[in-house]
Amino acid sequence: MNTLSVEGWNKPNPNALSIPIGLLNFRVSEKYHLLLEQAEDEMELSHEPERFIDVDMDTMELETPAECGALTDCQLRVYLDKHVHRGQFHLVAHRASDNSLVYSNAVMIDQLG
Numbered sequence: 732m733n734t735l736s737v738e739g740w741n742k743p744n745p746n747a748l749s750i751p752i753g754l755l756n757f758r759v760s761e762k763y764h765l766l767l768e769q770a771e772d773e774m775e776l777s778h779e780p781e782r783f784i785d786v787d788m789d790t791m792e793l794e795t796p797a798e799c800g801a802l803t804d805c806q807l808r809v810y811l812d813k814h815v816h817r818g819q820f821h822l823v824a825h826r827a828s829d830n831s832l833v834y835s836n837a838v839m840i841d842q843l844g
Contacts, residue, residue, distance in 0.1 A: 771818030
């Protein structure tokens, strides 16, 4: 398993600028690591711009900053970087308190152990 600490962002509404919220700490299990690699491989062949992998919130170890609170509808968004043609992913969810978008900075799939 890989434990990540990645800068998190909140976008209160579609027209608002993103606001930094601190570090999102989460663990990528072997299951999700394999799903991320599979998505990357398939996207290289299909030329899909992005793919979303639903995350089971009951099994994912996730810590958010206190001002963020709980998240719902958690997914891993996978896409291929245009310049290096390698897969990247980031956490995408909604804040339970107001349903605003929360997301993390991207991480290269290759960085997972």
